[in-house]
Every structure is written in C-alpha cells, then in structure tokens.
Amino acid sequence: MVVKIRLARFGRTNAPFYNIVVAHARTARNSRPLEVLGTYDPIPKRDTYDRSGKLHKDIKLDITRAKYWIGVGAQPTDTVRRLLSLVGIMEPKYRPAAPAPAAAAKEPVKK
C-alpha cells in the first residue's frame, strides 16, 4: 500500500491546525498514523511587539524523519510537498517566480 505524507486536520471550527503525518494512503484522514512528523498552523500570526505587520506561520517538523520517509518512497501530498520544498527536502512541484532560498542553494532543476 502506498505510504503518504499528508496533513490531518485537528483544531476547531474556523481554527484549523494540522498534524503532518506519515500514513497509509487508504486510511481515514484522522486515524492513527504510522508516525507524526510535525505540525502545521496555517493561520498567519504576527509577533507581539513587531510593528512592521509582517506575518509568519509556525511549523514544527522532524526534518531527519521527513528525509527518511521521502528516501524510502513515501509520497507527499501537494501541500506537504510545498512545505518540504521550503526547507529543501524536495524540489517544489510548482516553480515560483523566484526559487526559495533553501531550494536555490541546491543545483538547478534540469529542463
């Protein structure tokens, strides 16, 4: 069975919060996964004393385990792939106009 890296939605109504999980593809979304790799809080936040108005998103991730699961063939969903590409674990699926700094450090993608 295909092993996927995907998000499991927790949180409340209008307050989503996701676990980044490794699970078999055909199991229910919030069922007990093989492993919880981290969390993803999609609600943008602002630093308490920051007046610039810049927003940030908090993510917790075990990078080593994520690399391992990618290495053994786990398939990330598009959303998870986007997050993993931010830390340079994978190439982004959809190239943004300017490559992310972590991805840019690696060798460019062959066309």
Added chain:
Amino acid sequence: MPPRIHSSSCCQSRQLLNYLEAAPPISISASPLALQRLAATSTSSSSQLQCSRSFSTTPVTEARQPTRQRREFLKWINDYKEKFRTQPNNGKTNYISQLVTVSDYQDVYEDQPFPNNPNFRSEPVLSSKARHMIWKDVMREGLPLKAVSAKYQVDMRRVAAVVRMKQIEHYMYKKKMPLARTYHDVIMSMLPRAYLTPGEKPFEPINDIHVHSYTMQQLFVPTAESREFTRADAAKAFGEHILPPDEKMRIPELVEMERNIASGMEPEKAYAIFKETAAQSERAFAEAQKAKAKHQADKTLRVDNGRFEFRFEKVNADDVGRNGRSRTAVGWRYGQPFTDRRRGEVKIPTKVE
C-alpha cells in the same frame, strides 16, 4: 412602552404643553417634578385652571419645598467647599474621610476615599522624584536591581517596571511625542505619595516569600533526637518539590549580608560584597535568558517567501513516550480527549506576552 397620553384627554396634554412652553431653557427630558415646580413658580396660572383635573394631587406649595436632607446637604457643602477646593498639602490627600470619621459600619481611616468601603485603602504611590531616583541608580550608577530594591525598600519587580516606564518616557520625549503632563500632575497631586527619603517608613516589604499550600498542613515527622532538623529537611517533609524558605527568597544576598555583619564583618565591606554578588546573580540570569533565546533561534529555520515567513521548528518525532501518547510528543494526540473539553478547564489567558 411608556404610558401614552390619549388624544381624547385633551385637557391634560394641553396642560403639559403649557408647562413645556413655560420652560424654554429646560429640555424635554426634564423630570415631572421639575416641570411641576416650574409650573408652581410660573405666574401664568390662568391657562392651567382651564382644566378640572391636574396631573398631581400634591398641593403646589408643598412640592416646591426642598427636602430636609437636601437642605442639610447644601449647608454642608457650603461649609466645606473651600476646604475641598484647595489643593492638598504635599503628599497629603483631600479625601472625604478626613471629615467623615465614622461610617455605617466602622471607623473610617484617612486613606479611605470611600467611607463606606473599608476594603478600599489608597496606598501611597511612588512620586516622580522617587521614580527618577530609582531610574538614575539603575541606568546611570549601574547598581543591580536587587541593590536598588534593598536601598529604597521597593519590590524588585516594581523597580524593574519603573525603569522600563522611564525608558519609554525618555524615548517619547526624544521623539517629541506628546506627553500627558497635566494629567500626570493633577492625578499625582490627588494621591498620597512616597518620596523614598531616608526617614520615611518602608515603602513595601521586599523579601516576602510565597507560602505553598502544602506547607500549611500539620505534619508529624519522626526524627532522631540527635539529628539536626533544618528548614531544608522540613521542606522535604512537606513534599519533594517544596523549596526551603532560604531558596525562595527574592534577594537571598541580603540575608547573606546580614549574616556577614553578624559574624563581625565591617558593614561597608559586607555591603560591597552584597552588591557584587547581586550583580553577579543578575548577570547569570541575563546570560541564561540569552542562552535560552539563542537555543530557540538555533532550533528554528526561517524561510521567507515574500508573503509569509515560515518558521520551521526542529523537533524529534521519536519523543512519543512508552505508549506513543506522551504529553511532550509533537502534534495533537490520538485516542485522547481534548483538554479544552475537560471540566473546569480555565480558558481565560493568564498572561500577556
């Protein structure tokens, strides 16, 4: 819905209209009593007499008489108005409690702004001179907060707060932002103030310790007569995590200084040692804070995509405990009820960051 005046009872409404016409400076919302009194004073009573039934059955001459209480109140206010109009003396207050010495319940103290509320006592606040002294000692002289706290008998947290507020004030002054000086002066002139001068009574206790509820019980601990039973042993008897009072002190260096003096050291030397150790402990605290912040920064990887900054905190997915349900494990837990659904769970935030 308020009671309505029916159009059929025309005489009443006409009378009301007459009253309103007779009182041009008073708004429509004036009380019926005021209207009545106005009617009584107005000489044009011919129009009122057109109606056989009037609103009130009280004779007009009785209604215009102010009550005894009001007369007494007016007399009282005339007697004392000058006293309350003048500014209070330096550091004193002009509360009403200097006249009302006995309330409904008990004696009234001078620092009670409301004579019937014995729980509201107006404590002295730091005067602006005192706050400047504290700020100068910390920022100009470079004294440690603990030493300043001991010097003026002001709580360490208050010392820190005063310095922070002063810094903000200086910043606003430098940036030419408007300061509420008049407001400050007026409020300060009304409140009791502490000047932190040498002869003054101590501002507040500075070395109070928190009493843990575990230590409020009566315990019988058998111990050998030959054994020395210290405060640390007593704390351990109450619970493994209970600290002895010596470790709970806010400024333990002060106790050490007194010990040194008691053992024959010169006070100046003991004070110098106190200042040095206090500074050292504060430096260590600052280092620990800095190290904590650095550790947190090292754990976080920041990626900015222009719109948001994504902050990846590195965690260990293996920290899930023996049965995979550890509280410290990353993410929401499986097979556990959510804590916010628990009975008695307090959801009101307890701090502001």
